[in-house]
Amino acid sequence: MRGIQSFFESFYGPIFYRHFRRPTYFEKIKFRIQFNVETPKSLYLHVHHNSGNHPCLIHTYDHGSRGNLKRNSSEKMVFDRVFLDFDVSNHEVKKIKNELTSLRSLGLKHEKSRQDELKDQLQDLITNEKIAEQAIDEAKYFSVKFKETFGKYPALFFSGCKGCHAYTFFKATGFKNLNLAVSWFAENVKKSYNQQTMDLSVAQDAQARLSRIPYSKHQLTGLTVVPFSIEDDYDEIIMKSLHPHIEDFDRVDFQTDFHKHLQKIDLVETYNSRVKSANRTTNKARLGGSKNFKGVHDHRAFFKSILGKPVREYPNKEYVMYSCPFQDHDDKKPSFRVHKKGYYCYGCQKKGNYWQFFKDYHGWNDEQVRQHFKTEIKKNIIDNN
Numbered sequence: 428m429r430g431i432q433s434f435f436e437s438f439y440g441p442i443f444y445r446h447f448r449r450p451t452y453f454e455k456i457k458f459r460i461q462f463n464v465e466t467p468k469s470l471y472l473h474v475h476h477n478s479g480n481h482p483c484l485i486h487t488y489d490h491g492s493r494g495n496l497k498r499n500s501s502e503k504m505v506f507d508r509v510f511l512d513f514d515v516s517n518h519e520v521k522k523i524k525n526e527l528t529s530l531r532s533l534g535l536k537h538e539k540s541r542q543d544e545l546k547d548q549l550q551d552l553i554t555n556e557k558i559a560e561q562a563i564d565e566a567k568y569f570s571v572k573f574k575e576t577f578g579k580y581p582a583l584f585f586s587g588c589k590g591c592h593a594y595t596f597f598k599a600t601g602f603k604n605l606n607l608a609v610s611w612f613a614e615n616v617k618k619s620y621n622q623q624t625m626d627l628s629v630a631q632d633a634q635a636r637l638s639r640i641p642y643s644k645h646q647l648t649g650l651t652v653v654p655f656s657i658e659d660d661y662d663e664i665i666m667k668s669l670h671p672h673i674e675d676f677d678r679v680d681f682q683t684d685f686h687k688h689l690q691k692i693d694l695v696e697t698y699n700s701r702v703k704s705a706n707r708t709t710n711k712a713r714l715g716g717s718k719n720f721k722g723v724h725d726h727r728a729f730f731k732s733i734l735g736k737p738v739r740e741y742p743n744k745e746y747v748m749y750s751c752p753f754q755d756h757d758d759k760k761p762s763f764r765v766h767k768k769g770y771y772c773y774g775c776q777k778k779g780n781y782w783q784f785f786k787d788y789h790g791w792n793d794e795q796v797r798q799h800f801k802t803e804i805k806k807n808i809i810d811n812n
Contacts, residue, residue, distance in 0.1 A: 639645030
């Protein structure tokens with residue numbers, strides 16, 4: 428008992444506040460779906476009581492304070508680790524797991540002989556058919572590349588089924604949007620190193636990010652979640668899982684400055700996300716045909732794109748001047764004033780936003796203006812591709 432508590436104390440911290448989870452399919456037999464664990468001892472007791480019968484999953488996204496977890500937003504919370512998931516997709520395993528899960532939902536003793544048979548089939552696929560080997564090999568390769576960049580290997584754990592986790596730890600850090608940063612990193616790793624088994628869905632939502640608790644048993648295979656190194660071959664990892672021995676663990680050995688890299692990605696991806704969101708809003712407004720045409724944020728930029736450089740610009744003022752473009756106004760001096768939200772001509776008194784400009788200049792109705800912008804958007808999409 429003391430060995431596993433010491434492991435949890437180093438891995439999670441001496442005092443922490445994390446959600447212990449079970450999947451919803453156990454709700455049918457009145458098991459609690461989520462509850463809190465706050466100390467290594469309380470976590471040990473839950474794992475000891477549930478391991479091998481029920482999933483032992485825990486949130487890993489916070490650095491352990493009650494207040495941090497209650498913030499309930501990845502844009503406000505503080506993080507001290509990231510983990511990536513490597514998982515093999517296997518149709519036969521999926522079929523067995525679905526049937527076994529269905530039987531388990533009716534009780535651990537429901538058709539117990541069939542449950543035991545399915546469990547043995549799963550374990551055979553993992554131990555003898557070595558279906559998790561690709562995920563483990565790719566996790567090892569990622570670890571080597573990670574060390575080349577950040578100086579230390581991530582902590583690797585066999586999941587007890589067909590995959591593994593890779594953890595890296597860092598100084599407790601706040602992010603604008605950790606989900607965007609981790610997703611970008613995972614997607615680029617997957618693409619750059621051809622990581623077929625990296626599960627990108629795990630990287631997309633910090634608050635849904637769950638991992639199996641070290642030294643708990645997988646509820647369907649009976650295999651134990653154990654740490655392994657890049658030197659361990661597949662058979663050695665399986666033997667560790669079948670006959671687990673609590674190993675010493677010091678989080679410092681896996682602590683890096685990875686958070687600094689994530690912060691840089693975070694800033695760029697948060698900015699890109701805002702730009703994309705603004706563009707979607709603009710295109711939606713254009714296609715919607717609003718008379719106010721809220722899709723254009725600055726009419727000065729718009730008129731510069733169609734009329735060219737202003738005749739007069741004033742560095743200390745928020746407007747520019749053009750010669751009036753309307754054909755019925757012979758403008759001898761610049762009297763067409765354009766500001767951020769629209770235009771006004773001191774000579775002919777025409778005014779409005781640029782939706783109104785297209786109506787007045789071309790003599791169009793709203794539908795014709797709308798069709799014009801639809802055509803322009805399609806043209807821009809084609810030109811940009």
